Structure formats: C-alpha cells, structure tokens
Amino acid sequence: MHSTILDYLDEIIAETSHVDSGSLPEGIPELAAADPDRAAVALCTVNGTVYASGDAEDRFSIQSMSKPFAYALAIEDRGFDAVLERIGVEPSGEAFDELSLEPGSGRPANPMINAGAIAAHALVRSDEAPAVDRLLALFSRLAQRPIEVDESLAASEIADGERDRDIARLLRAADLLPRDPSTVAEGYVRQCSAVVTVRDLALMASTLANGGVQPDTGERLFSRRTTKHVLSVMASCGMYDAAGDWLTSVGIPAKSGVSGGIIGVLPGQIGVAVRSPRLDPHGHSVRGIAMMEHLSDDLGLHLMEVGRPARSSLRETRRVSVEGRPATVYTLQGDLGLSGVESLVHEIVDRPPRTDTVVLDMSRVTGALPIARRTTAETAAKLVDEGREVVLVDAEETVPEVRAERGRAVERWTSERLEQSLLRDPGESTG
Known part of the structure; x- marks a missing residue:
C-alpha cells in the first residue's frame, strides 16, 4: 500500500x-x-x-x-x-x-x-x-x-x-x-x-x-x-x-x-x-x-502549539477473531499528531495485515490534529480499496467520513462491541 x-x-x-x-x-x-x-x-x-x-x-x-x-x-x-x-x-x-x-x-x-x-x-x-x-x-x-x-x-x-x-x-x-x-x-x-x-x-x-x-x-x-x-x-x-x-x-x-x-x-x-x-x-x-x-x-509543528502530541501513539497490534472473522487490531492512544499516526501507517505499509478484516481502535485517542484525522481516514480507504473489511472503533468520531473508491462502507463499532467480541474469542497480541 x-x-x-x-x-x-x-x-x-x-x-x-x-x-x-x-x-x-x-x-x-x-x-x-x-x-x-x-x-x-x-x-x-x-x-x-x-x-x-x-x-x-x-x-x-x-x-x-x-x-x-x-x-x-x-x-x-x-x-x-x-x-x-x-x-x-x-x-x-x-x-x-x-x-x-x-x-x-x-x-x-x-x-x-x-x-x-x-x-x-x-x-x-x-x-x-x-x-x-x-x-x-x-x-x-x-x-x-x-x-x-x-x-x-x-x-x-x-x-x-x-x-x-x-x-x-x-x-x-x-x-x-x-x-x-x-x-x-x-x-x-x-x-x-x-x-x-x-x-x-x-x-x-x-x-x-x-x-x-x-x-x-x-x-x-x-x-x-x-x-x-x-x-x-x-x-x-x-x-x-x-x-x-x-x-x-x-x-x-x-x-x-x-x-x-x-x-x-x-x-x-x-x-x-x-x-x-x-x-x-x-x-x-x-x-x-x-x-x-x-x-x-x-x-501542528509550532513549538508554541498547546498540547503538542507525543511521538508514539500505536499502543499495540493484535491478531484476533472478531465475530467469527480473523482480524488484525491496531490500537492507538493519546493525542494523535503526525508522529503518532505515522507509526500506524508505517506498520501497515511495512507489515501489511495478514487478515481480511482490519480494526482501527481509536477508543484510547484523546485528541487528534487535522493531519492525523485525514491520514487515518485515507489509510482506512486504501485498505478498503485493497478488498479488506475495515472496522473503526471511534465513538468520538475522531476519523472523518472515509471515502473509498470501491464504495464499500467502513463499519463503525463502539468499544463495548469490540470488547464483547474479544471476550468471546480472545486473540494473540503481536506488538
């Protein structure tokens, strides 16, 4: 990708x-x-x-x-x-x-x-x-x-x-x-x-x-x-x-x-x-x-920008089963800036998920700069265009509407739905 x-x-x-x-x-x-x-x-x-x-x-x-x-x-x-x-x-x-x-x-x-x-x-x-x-x-x-x-x-x-x-x-x-x-x-x-x-x-x-x-x-x-x-x-x-x-x-x-x-x-x-x-x-x-x-x-590079985000926001990557489907879950945390969302993009580009379902878990994200919002949405769209099913766990609507060329929708779940799914079928952490 x-x-x-x-x-x-x-x-x-x-x-x-x-x-x-x-x-x-x-x-x-x-x-x-x-x-x-x-x-x-x-x-x-x-x-x-x-x-x-x-x-x-x-x-x-x-x-x-x-x-x-x-x-x-x-x-x-x-x-x-x-x-x-x-x-x-x-x-x-x-x-x-x-x-x-x-x-x-x-x-x-x-x-x-x-x-x-x-x-x-x-x-x-x-x-x-x-x-x-x-x-x-x-x-x-x-x-x-x-x-x-x-x-x-x-x-x-x-x-x-x-x-x-x-x-x-x-x-x-x-x-x-x-x-x-x-x-x-x-x-x-x-x-x-x-x-x-x-x-x-x-x-x-x-x-x-x-x-x-x-x-x-x-x-x-x-x-x-x-x-x-x-x-x-x-x-x-x-x-x-x-x-x-x-x-x-x-x-x-x-x-x-x-x-x-x-x-x-x-x-x-x-x-x-x-x-x-x-x-x-x-x-x-x-x-x-x-x-x-x-x-x-x-x-948000300006040194006087209030609350500049931390440099690493990818908390972990896990391969799990969600509602019966093998899935790769990327969990993000904190305030998202370029450095934070770059860790997600770098992980997906260098080590593409080996599952057809991808979950972007934003439930621990406390804020995001516009570039992080846009980059996450564009990354989700690219995954959809590759033929994958993408789930966004994003109750705060951190990520804007995802526009994928194939026209397939990106599912939006609550964190409770994800947790219930994982409790029924716990998976293995890879990061």
Missing part, C-alpha cells in the same frame, strides 16, 4: 507550485545555474523513517545548513566554555555575511552567521585530520551514506572568497581563531560545498530532533546538552534577520542555505527539509518557506 504520508507530501509540492517569486543567487555561478522550478520536501521521524516527495534525489550543496552541525561538533570537541568564549549566542538582526562582532571582545554574535560559523569551523579539532574531513565524516554518519565535496563549486567559491578570508583575519587579530585564517576560510568553504539531498538533510535534522542520537543507527553523535543548546541557537538565529518572522509563522528551530534548502527540527518528533532554489532578500528559499508554513499549519 502506498503511504498516505507520501500522498500528503505530494500535495505540499502541488499546493506550492504557484510560488515563483524570488531569484537565484548571482554571486555563485553554480547556484545561479540551478533549475529554479525544482522543488522537494522530506521528513524523517525519530524512528528513522524518511518520507520524501518532489525532486528528492537532486543533489545540491549544503551551504549554511552545515552550520548547526559544525557548531555542535566544535562544542563536543572543545566544551561549552571554550566555544562560548569565542562565539556568542545573540541574534544579530543583520544579514548572514555581516561582521556582527561584539564591541570589546570581538566575538561573532552567533554561530549561524558567517563570522560565527568560520570561528566554529576553526574550533573543530584538526589534530589527526583536517577539520573539513572530520565534518564530512560526521555528515556521512548523520546521513548514512558517504558525503563528499563538490570540488568545482568549492574552487569557485574559494577563488571568490575574499570576504570570508577577511572575516577570518579579523577573528585572528582578535585572538579568536586558533589556526591560520586562510586555511580556516578555505576549510569553511569546503564544509559548505558538501553535496546532499533533501533526504539526507531530513535524516540529519532528525538526529537533532532525537536528542543527538542518529535515529536509524542508534549512534549518539551529540550529547543532549549540546543538542538542546544548538536547537536554541537555531530557533533564535538560524534564519538571520528574518528569525522573528520565522519563529512566529513556522515556529521551529531551522537553518537555511543559499542553495535553496531549509532544515527544521521539531524536538522529539521529526526533522524536516525542503528545497527550492529561488531566494528572498534574506537569502531564504521563497517556495521553501511556503512549504514549511504548510507543514507547520497542517502538522
């Missing part, structure tokens, strides 16, 4: 197809040559499942979306005190390439602007390998595939990177750069030239959502304290001089890049990535922002 979550992401691509304002970055020839109509969206749950739609296999440079991860590695290498001595955590209110150095100390305002990111790159240990090689190794572990530098892009940016070298020299003069400025500036450019896809970025972001643990491998890459700190800085500084607008409209920690990508993190639930090359005056993808706004509204 095709996942209803993929259907939803397909809709996000379609519903933002009219967004064609903005322009390609002129200062970098490789980025200026990008197809402006390319668009992709991906999300990854803290269980490690990635869903992607659009031009999801397109490869592009990570650019400033590398900054949170380089900052995290610098903290892991040097410790909080050593990093905070050299890089602040306050929003600059200025564009990404402004100097924004504190009067007196000379510290960059934060690690998300270029000055702070160059300082963070310099703090990544390079005793046994160049800092950029260690960062590429980190990106590869985050994305679960080898991540490499686009050498042509890196050479072009290094040749035209006098401003980055000037920033590095100023930091060196303020005794904030422990290594040669030219070497650091070149390493920083190469860091930003790493090639990724939206799938990679969603998986990388989900590690931050998962408290620093890569969700698929279970490897801890950052401590919880480091992850919390990085997400806090992303929330206040990640979108530069548009950070306030972003926090009020989308409401999640995020980081953009001039290649047209944006990553976002909903702690404890999902990592999200979008990409579309046309940029606004702040250097953010115009269509990417529109996609993120859709996701935030539909999925």
Whole structure:
C-alpha cells in the first residue's frame, strides 16, 4: 500500500507550485545555474523513517545548513566554555555575511552567521585530520551514506572568497581563531560545498530532533546538552534577520542555505527539509518557506502549539477473531499528531495485515490534529480499496467520513462491541 504520508507530501509540492517569486543567487555561478522550478520536501521521524516527495534525489550543496552541525561538533570537541568564549549566542538582526562582532571582545554574535560559523569551523579539532574531513565524516554518519565535496563549486567559491578570508583575519587579530585564517576560510568553504539531498538533510535534522542520537543507527553523535543548546541557537538565529518572522509563522528551530534548502527540527518528533532554489532578500528559499508554513499549519509543528502530541501513539497490534472473522487490531492512544499516526501507517505499509478484516481502535485517542484525522481516514480507504473489511472503533468520531473508491462502507463499532467480541474469542497480541 502506498503511504498516505507520501500522498500528503505530494500535495505540499502541488499546493506550492504557484510560488515563483524570488531569484537565484548571482554571486555563485553554480547556484545561479540551478533549475529554479525544482522543488522537494522530506521528513524523517525519530524512528528513522524518511518520507520524501518532489525532486528528492537532486543533489545540491549544503551551504549554511552545515552550520548547526559544525557548531555542535566544535562544542563536543572543545566544551561549552571554550566555544562560548569565542562565539556568542545573540541574534544579530543583520544579514548572514555581516561582521556582527561584539564591541570589546570581538566575538561573532552567533554561530549561524558567517563570522560565527568560520570561528566554529576553526574550533573543530584538526589534530589527526583536517577539520573539513572530520565534518564530512560526521555528515556521512548523520546521513548514512558517504558525503563528499563538490570540488568545482568549492574552487569557485574559494577563488571568490575574499570576504570570508577577511572575516577570518579579523577573528585572528582578535585572538579568536586558533589556526591560520586562510586555511580556516578555505576549510569553511569546503564544509559548505558538501553535496546532499533533501533526504539526507531530513535524516540529519532528525538526529537533532532525537536528542543527538542518529535515529536509524542508534549512534549518539551529540550529547543532549549540546543538542538542546544548538536547537536554541537555531530557533533564535538560524534564519538571520528574518528569525522573528520565522519563529512566529513556522515556529521551529531551522537553518537555511543559499542553495535553496531549509532544515527544521521539531524536538522529539521529526526533522524536516525542503528545497527550492529561488531566494528572498534574506537569502531564504521563497517556495521553501511556503512549504514549511504548510507543514507547520497542517502538522501542528509550532513549538508554541498547546498540547503538542507525543511521538508514539500505536499502543499495540493484535491478531484476533472478531465475530467469527480473523482480524488484525491496531490500537492507538493519546493525542494523535503526525508522529503518532505515522507509526500506524508505517506498520501497515511495512507489515501489511495478514487478515481480511482490519480494526482501527481509536477508543484510547484523546485528541487528534487535522493531519492525523485525514491520514487515518485515507489509510482506512486504501485498505478498503485493497478488498479488506475495515472496522473503526471511534465513538468520538475522531476519523472523518472515509471515502473509498470501491464504495464499500467502513463499519463503525463502539468499544463495548469490540470488547464483547474479544471476550468471546480472545486473540494473540503481536506488538
């Protein structure tokens, strides 16, 4: 069965197809040559499942979306005190390439602007390998595939990177750069030239959502304290001089890049990535922002959303007999958001029920976001269209009317009817 979550992401691509304002970055020839109509969206749950739609296999440079991860590695290498001595955590209110150095100390305002990111790159240990090689190794572990530098892009940016070298020299003069400025500036450019896809970025972001643990491998890459700190800085500084607008409209920690990508993190639930090359005056993808706004509204991503749902809602899966029919019962609980209903969809898609009758038991569900209601209804409809009988135990009418192409009705039972049936013919739990 095709996942209803993929259907939803397909809709996000379609519903933002009219967004064609903005322009390609002129200062970098490789980025200026990008197809402006390319668009992709991906999300990854803290269980490690990635869903992607659009031009999801397109490869592009990570650019400033590398900054949170380089900052995290610098903290892991040097410790909080050593990093905070050299890089602040306050929003600059200025564009990404402004100097924004504190009067007196000379510290960059934060690690998300270029000055702070160059300082963070310099703090990544390079005793046994160049800092950029260690960062590429980190990106590869985050994305679960080898991540490499686009050498042509890196050479072009290094040749035209006098401003980055000037920033590095100023930091060196303020005794904030422990290594040669030219070497650091070149390493920083190469860091930003790493090639990724939206799938990679969603998986990388989900590690931050998962408290620093890569969700698929279970490897801890950052401590919880480091992850919390990085997400806090992303929330206040990640979108530069548009950070306030972003926090009020989308409401999640995020980081953009001039290649047209944006990553976002909903702690404890999902990592999200979008990409579309046309940029606004702040250097953010115009269509990417529109996609993120859709996701935030539909999925209840905003951090200030009251009563955000827990990440797991599939209580158990059982094979039983109900009224003489072999059946698979999926029991859901709590408040349903994307992460909760995704566990149901993932279970059904990856391990299709082996019975003709399927029961979706919603009796323990206390509330549901619109996306969870719709996704559950669409999943039920797909099961019906496959020829199965579907029973909804849903006294509160959490799930709206189910529209199946075959026109067969979905039975709606009370929890009492289900319990009486199971008492007469108890079954076996499978989850």
